[in-house]
Amino acid sequence: MSNAARVVLVWDVPVRLVHWLIVSLVAAAYATWRLNWMVWHGRIGDVLLALLLFRLLWGFFGSETARFSRFLTSPRTALEHLKYALLREPDHQVGHNPAGGWMVVFLLVLLLGETLTGLYVANDIADVGPLTGFVPAPAANAIEASHAILWDVLLAAIVLHVLAIAGYAAIKGQNLLRPMIIGSKVLPASVAAPRIAGPVRAVLLLAGCAAAAALVVNLV
Structure with missing residues (x-):
């Protein structure tokens, strides 16, 4: 009886929402770069920065499965x-x-590095990033080069991530994608359900992260 299966909520709404927003925004960032819509590319980066800051804080103050100390x-x-x-x-x-x-942390670090270096990047369409004037030209050029390198590494990591999910489904018979969509999975009753943080905490953290990102982008 202790192993009877039951449905357990493992991923809260903030984790799932931020996850799929980041997926969508990375795709949009790639599309705007290819189309040379650099103004929109920069705006997408600004939103990504706010979401990444939230995800990092949620890794300390969020639901149990979202916390770095947990996974x-x-x-x-x-x-x-x-x-x-x-x-x-x-x-x-x-x-x-x-x-x-570890893959989650690696992707978060790459995404954060990509968005932060993007604040320095100058281009012919969007003039300069908000922090470009605070560093000498050689350093700005090196940061711009690292922005391109990090993008390539990020794309490779995303491909590896998708292949790993597909491999788990095909080889191990484990669907890792479905719980990230609906939030729940079937687990034995002997496995304790994780503690889920309330929505008020998520809203307050997200508002603070949006304000912090706006401050960096517009005032620095």
């Missing part, structure tokens, strides 16, 4: 987890698995 394990534990990547087994993981947790 970020030692590198050794992540490598041990990957040893069983080809083993087909039921998904009893409440949140991110050890390897997935």
